[in-house]
Amino acid sequence: MLENKPSKLGNLLLEIGVLLMGSGANTHRIRMTINRIADCYNYKTDFLITHRTIILTLKDVEGNTAFTQLKQTNALVPNFRIVSGISRLSWNLVENKLPIQSVWEEINRLKSLPHYPRFVVLLVVAFACSSFCRLSGGEFLDMGIVFISSFSGLFLKQEMAKKKTNPYIGVFLASFFTSLVSGGIVFFMSSNQQSIILVTSILYLIPGIPLINSITDILDGYSLNGMIRGINGTVISFAIAAGLLLAMLIFKTF
Known part of the structure; x- marks a missing residue:
């Protein structure tokens, strides 16, 4: 047939x-x-x-x-x-x-199949980051700061993805902008949880899927794919760290 x-x-x-x-x-x-x-x-x-x-x-x-x-x-x-x-x-x-x-x-x-509405994704991701802030010891004010900064950063990342920006540059800019927003709010509204706010506000950028698949591929014997995915996850992690570091240097938080 x-x-x-x-x-x-x-x-x-x-x-x-x-x-x-x-x-x-x-x-x-x-x-x-x-x-x-x-x-x-x-x-x-x-x-x-x-x-x-x-x-x-x-x-x-x-x-x-x-x-x-x-x-x-x-x-x-x-x-x-x-x-x-x-x-x-x-x-x-x-x-x-x-x-x-x-x-x-x-x-x-x-x-x-339709994707979830963009606004719903932004809200849910921002709420997830603010929840991690609470679990890490942040107060409700700190949760609000994380919510605003992660919402803004993810919005920027989505806009850059629509313009087909290099994904690593997109992650770097999103990390920098998110940290800049959270650091700026903390600068004008004193908080004792600066580190928690900065770290939890960029959690949405963590490359969980590439890193998990990297480990499972290596364990299953697909070493080449595992290493490539691991390198990809590492480069993304470096971009996140670079954006956060730049924001920290600006606000002199260390």
Whole structure:
């Protein structure tokens, strides 16, 4: 049947792999999901997953190469709706042999799901940072300062992302601006928790996904991807520290 042609399946698997990589999945999950879906259509896979590219080869039941192609991955934009949705889809395929066209329709549906409203994201992230301030010993006034500074910093980061600014420069500027706002408020409104305010106001910039995936990839044996993700997380952490340091120098907080 036309829908079972290797090129149709190969392009589908590449699209799934790229979506998972760009949405924050680790390498082992990507490999397991692609293999699971390919097995449902009686094909075996050989592929290479790197930070920037996925190279896929499909082989039929006789071991003949039926499809080989590569596809570039997207920039990391965490979206666990897509990760969980593709996982459910793959297990649904194991139980119900869906046609490839139906799988494509579900993939397109997942891609078209709306994101949370921008204002909601800003509020929730700012509230999370202010909550960490409270957990670290800050008072309610300190929480308010953290809320305002993290809200402002994330807004700036989103604006720079829309303008396709270099992500590392974007993190540096967001860290600097957030620290500048929080430090400026503290400067005019005396507080005994300067360090707590400065640190918790930039928590939204911490590269948790790259660092966690780096560790899991290395433990799963995908050392190259793990090291690349670890370096990426380290550079982001350095950008955060540089922005914070610059703001601290301005306000002479040490």
